[in-house]
Amino acid sequence: MPGPVHDYLDGLARAGEDPLLAEMHALAAERGFPIVGPQVGRLLAQLVHLTGARRIFELGSGFGYSALWFARALPPDGEIFLTDGDPANMKLARGFLGRAGLADRAVFLTGHGQDLLQVAPGLFDIVFCDVDKEQYPEVHGLLRRHLRVGGAFVIDNLLWDGKVADPAANDPATRGVRAFTERMWGDPGFLSSLLPLRDGVGLSVRLR
Amino acid sequence: MPGPVHDYLDGLARAGEDPLLAEMHALAAERGFPIVGPQVGRLLAQLVHLTGARRIFELGSGFGYSALWFARALPPDGEIFLTDGDPANMKLARGFLGRAGLADRAVFLTGHGQDLLQVAPGLFDIVFCDVDKEQYPEVHGLLRRHLRVGGAFVIDNLLWDGKVADPAANDPATRGVRAFTERMWGDPGFLSSLLPLRDGVGLSVRLR
Numbered sequence: 582m583p584g585p586v587h588d589y590l591d592g593l594a595r596a597g598e599d600p601l602l603a604e605m606h607a608l609a610a611e612r613g614f615p616i617v618g619p620q621v622g623r624l625l626a627q628l629v630h631l632t633g634a635r636r637i638f639e640l641g642s643g644f645g646y647s648a649l650w651f652a653r654a655l656p657p658d659g660e661i662f663l664t665d666g667d668p669a670n671m672k673l674a675r676g677f678l679g680r681a682g683l684a685d686r687a688v689f690l691t692g693h694g695q696d697l698l699q700v701a702p703g704l705f706d707i708v709f710c711d712v713d714k715e716q717y718p719e720v721h722g723l724l725r726r727h728l729r730v731g732g733a734f735v736i737d738n739l740l741w742d743g744k745v746a747d748p749a750a751n752d753p754a755t756r757g758v759r760a761f762t763e764r765m766w767g768d769p770g771f772l773s774s775l776l777p778l779r780d781g782v783g784l785s786v787r788l789r
Numbered sequence: 790m791p792g793p794v795h796d797y798l799d800g801l802a803r804a805g806e807d808p809l810l811a812e813m814h815a816l817a818a819e820r821g822f823p824i825v826g827p828q829v830g831r832l833l834a835q836l837v838h839l840t841g842a843r844r845i846f847e848l849g850s851g852f853g854y855s856a857l858w859f860a861r862a863l864p865p866d867g868e869i870f871l872t873d874g875d876p877a878n879m880k881l882a883r884g885f886l887g888r889a890g891l892a893d894r895a896v897f898l899t900g901h902g903q904d905l906l907q908v909a910p911g912l913f914d915i916v917f918c919d920v921d922k923e924q925y926p927e928v929h930g931l932l933r934r935h936l937r938v939g940g941a942f943v944i945d946n947l948l949w950d951g952k953v954a955d956p957a958a959n960d961p962a963t964r965g966v967r968a969f970t971e972r973m974w975g976d977p978g979f980l981s982s983l984l985p986l987r988d989g990v991g992l993s994v995r996l997r
Contacts (some may be wrong), residue, residue, distance in 0.1 A: 585951070585954040585955065586948060586951050586954045586985075588954065589948075589953060589954035590983055590985060593970070593974060593981075593982075593983050594982065594983075596974050620982065623980065623981075623982040624982055624984075624992075626980060627980055627982060627992060627994045628839065630939055630980060630994040630996060631836070631839045631840050631939065631941060631994055632839050632840070633939060654980075731838055731839065731841060733839060740794060740797075743793070743794050745797060746793040746794045746796065746797035747793060762801070766801060766804050772831065772834060772835055772838060772862075773801075773831075774801075774802065774828065774831040774832055774835060775798055775801050775802075776832075776984060776986070777794075777798060777985055777986065778984065778985065784832075784835060786835045786838045786839055788838060
């Protein structure tokens with residue numbers, strides 16, 4: 582919500598913002614394209630350092646905003662898989678990460694994120710999810726085979742504009758977010774929290 | 790702020806709450822004693838798993854609420870140092886952690902947290918800070934010698950009831966929180982974010 586505290590948080594999140602991030606913020610605003618924004622972006626980069634991540638998989642990369650935060654935090658031999666159903670998004674992402682000098686640690690895949698994760702080799706340190714909300718419940722089932730123990734799963738929009746907490750909201754997307762959240766919080770193999778950043782960021786650590 | 794989203798977040802944070810945590814919540818409410826609460830508590834436990842922490846130091850432990858979350862997430866050979874200036878708090882903390890079966894991985898020290906950190910041996914994976922706000926700036930200077938690279942520094946109350954964003958607020962505590970935040974965000978050796986949980990939780994990862 583707007584106000585001095587919001588502006589203060591936004592200012593701290595944007596500290597040291599460079600022209601490439603500024604350009605992505607402007608593109609998102611111009612197109613009304615949802616991006617996680619700098620507060621969440623910082624957290625994504627922090628998770629790379631905290632876990633010592635070398636391998637990251639994104640389900641739904643858009644034009645590469647979250648991937649830029651991740652990729653910048655990875656070590657030079659790290660790798661991030663970007664996926665998106667729209668080839669135009671992947672082309673934009675390739676351009677942005679290339680201009681950041683990070684193309685060598687990124688793999689750009691056009692297609693259905695969950696299908697691509699199922700054929701991706703090895704375990705990942707971090708899996709990020711921002712696909713259509715109706716598909717959220719099925720993503721939970723994929724994690725045990727693709728996320729390492731101690732790794733982080735990050736999923737956006739768990740508040741879904743507050744609709745998850747509104748008993749009158751019963752559309753498929755809201756039901757998808759609710760069903761995912763119930764499964765994840767009920768899974769003793771993960772420790773989960775819902776961070777009230779922007780539209781609600783779910784963070785789950787795989788325990789075993 | 791109260792409302793259905795607040796209640797939804799609180800419900801998810803309290804999922805699986807056991808009688809010991811409930812007793813600590815009740816004690817805090819009864820005494821008006823500030824604790825970080827279950828949303829932050831979950832994040833603390835997650836940080837232990839994400840970093841693979843074995844050694845944690847707390848500056849200002851109160852009656853052991855944050856330490857209980859940390860200690861439960863530690864492996865059996867992990868250790869957490871609790872510090873507080875009030876021996877009555879340390880006695881309560883010893884009781885709670887003992888009842889949780891975690892006393893063997895906890896060290897209870899009555900005294901000035903920063904002094905005790907300076908004599909503590911070795912590097913820590915996580916340092917947590919909740920001391921008097923006037924003392925916050927000096928804590929930043931201690932981290933480079935006591936927090937390992939890739940480790941997490943967590944500091945409570947970085948919003949200080951919104952006063953940090955109010956130009957009219959100029960009391961020593963508010964000035965202390967602001968000065969700490971400026972130093973931390975200006976330090977290229979750390980990547981920091983301010984999470985809007987409760988009164989604002991600062992999370993800084995040591996990069997080098």
